[in-house]
Amino acid sequence: MANKTAVQATINGEDVEFLCEPHQSLLEVLRDVLRLTGTKEGCNNGNCGACNVILDGVLVNSCLVLGVEAQGKRITTIEGIAPPHGLHPLQQKFLEHAALQCGICTPGFIISAKALLDHKPHPSEHEVRHWLAGNLCRCTGYDKIVRAVLDAADVMAVEVSK
Amino acid sequence: METPVAEQAKATEVSVEERHYNIIGTRPIRHDGADKVTGKALYGADVRLNGMLYGKVLRSPHAHARILSIDVSRALALPGVKAVVTSADLATLDSVVSRVGEGAVNWRYLSNNILASDKVLYHGHAVAAVAATSLNAANEALNLIDVQYEPLPCVITAVQAMRPGAPILLQELRTNELGARGEIPTNIASHDQNMRGDLERGFAEAAVIVEREFTTGIVHQGYIEPHTATAVWGTDDQITIWTSTQGAHDARRQVAEVLQLPVSRIKVIPMEIGGGFGGKTVIYLEPVAALLSWKSGNRPVQVTMSRFEVFAGTGPTSSSVIKVKMGSASDGRITAAQVTMAYAAGAFPGSPVGGAMSVILNAYRMENVQIDGYDVVTNTPRVAAYRAPGGTNAAFASESVIDELACKLGIDPLEMRRINGAKEGDRRVDGPLIRRIGYLETVEKARASAHYQSPLPAPSTPGLKVGRGVASGWWGNWPGGTSSVSVIVNNDGTVNLIEGSTDIGGSRVAMAMQLAETLGLQAADIKPMVVDTDSVGYNDVTAGSRTTYSTGIAVHKAGLSIIQQMRERAAQLWDVESASVDYADGVISSKDNHIGFKELARKVGDGDGNVVASISISPNGDGVALATHIVDVEVDEETGKVQILRYTAVQDVGTAIHPAYVEGQIQGGAAQGIGWALNEEYVYDQQGRLLNGSLLDYSIPTALDLPMIEAVIVEVPNPTHPFGVRGVGEVPIVPPAGAVANAIANATGVRMTVLPMSPQHVLEALWTQGNERV
Numbered sequence: 001m002a003n004k005t006a007v008q009a010t011i012n013g014e015d016v017e018f019l020c021e022p023h024q025s026l027l028e029v030l031r032d033v034l035r036l037t038g039t040k041e042g043c044n045n046g047n048c049g050a051c052n053v054i055l056d057g058v059l060v061n062s063c064l065v066l067g068v069e070a071q072g073k074r075i076t077t078i079e080g081i082a083p084p085h086g087l088h089p090l091q092q093k094f095l096e097h098a099a100l101q102c103g104i105c106t107p108g109f110i111i112s113a114k115a116l117l118d119h120k121p122h123p124s125e126h127e128v129r130h131w132l133a134g135n136l137c138r139c140t141g142y143d144k145i146v147r148a149v150l151d152a153a154d155v156m157a158v159e160v161s162k
Numbered sequence: 163m164e165t166p167v168a169e170q171a172k173a174t175e176v177s178v179e180e181r182h183y184n185i186i187g188t189r190p191i192r193h194d195g196a197d198k199v200t201g202k203a204l205y206g207a208d209v210r211l212n213g214m215l216y217g218k219v220l221r222s223p224h225a226h227a228r229i230l231s232i233d234v235s236r237a238l239a240l241p242g243v244k245a246v247v248t249s250a251d252l253a254t255l256d257s258v259v260s261r262v263g264e265g266a267v268n269w270r271y272l273s274n275n276i277l278a279s280d281k282v283l284y285h286g287h288a289v290a291a292v293a294a295t296s297l298n299a300a301n302e303a304l305n306l307i308d309v310q311y312e313p314l315p316c317v318i319t320a321v322q323a324m325r326p327g328a329p330i331l332l333q334e335l336r337t338n339e340l341g342a343r344g345e346i347p348t349n350i351a352s353h354d355q356n357m358r359g360d361l362e363r364g365f366a367e368a369a370v371i372v373e374r375e376f377t378t379g380i381v382h383q384g385y386i387e388p389h390t391a392t393a394v395w396g397t398d399d400q401i402t403i404w405t406s407t408q409g410a411h412d413a414r415r416q417v418a419e420v421l422q423l424p425v426s427r428i429k430v431i432p433m434e435i436g437g438g439f440g441g442k443t444v445i446y447l448e449p450v451a452a453l454l455s456w457k458s459g460n461r462p463v464q465v466t467m468s469r470f471e472v473f474a475g476t477g478p479t480s481s482s483v484i485k486v487k488m489g490s491a492s493d494g495r496i497t498a499a500q501v502t503m504a505y506a507a508g509a510f511p512g513s514p515v516g517g518a519m520s521v522i523l524n525a526y527r528m529e530n531v532q533i534d535g536y537d538v539v540t541n542t543p544r545v546a547a548y549r550a551p552g553g554t555n556a557a558f559a560s561e562s563v564i565d566e567l568a569c570k571l572g573i574d575p576l577e578m579r580r581i582n583g584a585k586e587g588d589r590r591v592d593g594p595l596i597r598r599i600g601y602l603e604t605v606e607k608a609r610a611s612a613h614y615q616s617p618l619p620a621p622s623t624p625g626l627k628v629g630r631g632v633a634s635g636w637w638g639n640w641p642g643g644t645s646s647v648s649v650i651v652n653n654d655g656t657v658n659l660i661e662g663s664t665d666i667g668g669s670r671v672a673m674a675m676q677l678a679e680t681l682g683l684q685a686a687d688i689k690p691m692v693v694d695t696d697s698v699g700y701n702d703v704t705a706g707s708r709t710t711y712s713t714g715i716a717v718h719k720a721g722l723s724i725i726q727q728m729r730e731r732a733a734q735l736w737d738v739e740s741a742s743v744d745y746a747d748g749v750i751s752s753k754d755n756h757i758g759f760k761e762l763a764r765k766v767g768d769g770d771g772n773v774v775a776s777i778s779i780s781p782n783g784d785g786v787a788l789a790t791h792i793v794d795v796e797v798d799e800e801t802g803k804v805q806i807l808r809y810t811a812v813q814d815v816g817t818a819i820h821p822a823y824v825e826g827q828i829q830g831g832a833a834q835g836i837g838w839a840l841n842e843e844y845v846y847d848q849q850g851r852l853l854n855g856s857l858l859d860y861s862i863p864t865a866l867d868l869p870m871i872e873a874v875i876v877e878v879p880n881p882t883h884p885f886g887v888r889g890v891g892e893v894p895i896v897p898p899a900g901a902v903a904n905a906i907a908n909a910t911g912v913r914m915t916v917l918p919m920s921p922q923h924v925l926e927a928l929w930t931q932g933n934e935r936v
Contacts, residue, residue: 021298028297031208037205037208037210038201038202040207040436041388041466042387042436042469042857043856043857044468044469047856047857050386078200079200079201087200091200094199095195095199097822098192098823098825098826100195100198100199101437102387102434102437102438102666102667103194103199103203103434104436105436107199125870128865129864129865129866130865130866132866133864133867135865136857136862136864137865138383138384138830138862139437139826139830140826141826141832141833141834142868143870143871144825
């Protein structure tokens, strides 16, 4: 058994220290060490986007990042985007548009969409589809997901302008 | 599932008049939604128990081989490894066929699929499993299990498996030939036939005859959540299993059979499920996790598949070869149809060829027809149900031929379907009389749609070809199965709805809405919950488009019981006869007395006996669903790439309880059908090894591959459901492949006869048929 490494990171705004083995992915660390199971595993090789998190402002597949690489980084997971006692506009719009069926891909989609809107507050439908092409959903046909993201973008733009 | 004629006759008729609903037809937020958008919802692989071990499964590298020996000693000696299991730990079960999930299974074969006994029958077939203190140790231990194989020749397609002299998978298998048992070892498990009328006369009446042979590849359901099971075999010999399943009770029954234990020893706790589409109606890991727990000294064991294991080790749906010969009179009337279809079941019998034999022509009036279906075993994973099992391949074949007949006759393809479309009183090819259905309504709605009325779009790039295609689909919903619910009125006026039907895509809210409608409450007043197998009566799987229909009937009946009890409570309160107490829209009244549901619930309180109801039903009505789809495609004849430009799916849904989730089913089914049509298939090498067992190489549609999918809801209420519900989940996957093929023919003049219509197959068709374009 390999020696464990102590890693300090900021996860969802909180300073966290954890021990991980050198081979463990950030996804394993989140789910098995820190028990943040909102981040899902669909393929473990970067194909499906269910494990997406935001790392220092960049959207990543957490299954393709090593846990030790999180040293000194800021990480946002699905557990960390809602305000206290409420929902993020993307979360609210996913519910209003029925943009989820089974819901297993939903955390990854919401994180990816947040990363998109952080970069580009007013995406076109094509831009949303292009950005979300790294997230697989097998239930919805994407129609309602795309509408939810476009609607959330509108709501967030109004909130910013207030 | 099909409805036997006898059962249909005794189905209860409920009159559904034009009704105004308060809750049904609205779009409330789903009750489980907040947990699912915040990451709090717990799915199977999210279970974390103290002292939990990690299990992994060793799988066959061969498509077909005899197992000579298995030596697990080195694996067991590895630090951290706590247990190893093989098929030696499973009892040899009797060869008995029983209904499981949506289909039938032979218990011995189910057990042999979970852990191979004397032979491995496909690349990925489970051979052994280990439990260790870490995932890493478990994976390392797999490499230390020494399995000696004697490789055997393999057969991958039904055509290969049916050839004389083909390698035999199951030495004891004999063909069930129209009910008679064959005498020689074979890979053909069964041959069934539906027929009516006089084929020869029908073809003689035809002005045009089209005959084609279609082949389709193996496709997987492609749910994003891999299979997972966590089990604790308690020191009291009670077994608890946490799993993602389409039916907790059915999973319990399967585990009980495989482990030869009474069901009362097993509790299945259903976790949230990350998609199933039929694929999670059969078990793979649950008994393995339970045995590993037992052998490791009662420690919790979690076994989760990798994505490759999901592709290689769990049931996809059948590849198939389908011959269709159809004749039509010059007025468009189909005069005769002959179909021969062989579906590959994978390692053990049980392909959905029976469903396919129904689907293929049931949308149409057929006077002279013969359909022959063969169920064939092959060295590929044992198939599991996949959304309208067998339907997409079948409709690809029949809808292509009907389209070609219409083209040859110069008849509009939707008019062709109107001329031949089935309606109430017609007799299905497979026997039963057709009740009120909305097929012709879907055709008319499609014809009147903005999509169909609009001209074809111009190509995005000069030189590309655009075309439009239509196709219809029929699917018979499972007429019932058992559903059980319990309802408890809380003293704050809310109502707990306790169910056992897996919520795979919003059924909690659909059940809550039906109860709210019955009681005259709001959807938010109902608290729906899916509980474990010890805590509610038996529920069949969430499959066969049955849940909103069957469990909905149970919910309605439970609601009626609550209403009756509330009337009695009010009668006691007012000291009047309960017969004089009315209940309407959540208000209980008698002469001058009125009281709202919530106020009465508060008055009843907890001290005077709760108002509760438990209902278990097994309805036997029918809920045939029909759909008509329209698609515009753009074909690049240089590369063979097909792009979907526009898609409209029209469906008779009976009554849409929650229209947003009904649309979601239609859109999702269409998207899966488009993936099947354009991209998806298992690719094997000569030795029968799966080459594309990843989500990158087995590419399912992404957001960028699809346009918005317009779902058009047609409501022709189902007379056998109190609110007119039809199952909506399955039929939307039936038409897409046929519609896309017809659009490609419209664009290029070339008829596709192979699924998927990938660039490679489209180019092959363009090159070989290029000279015969129509």
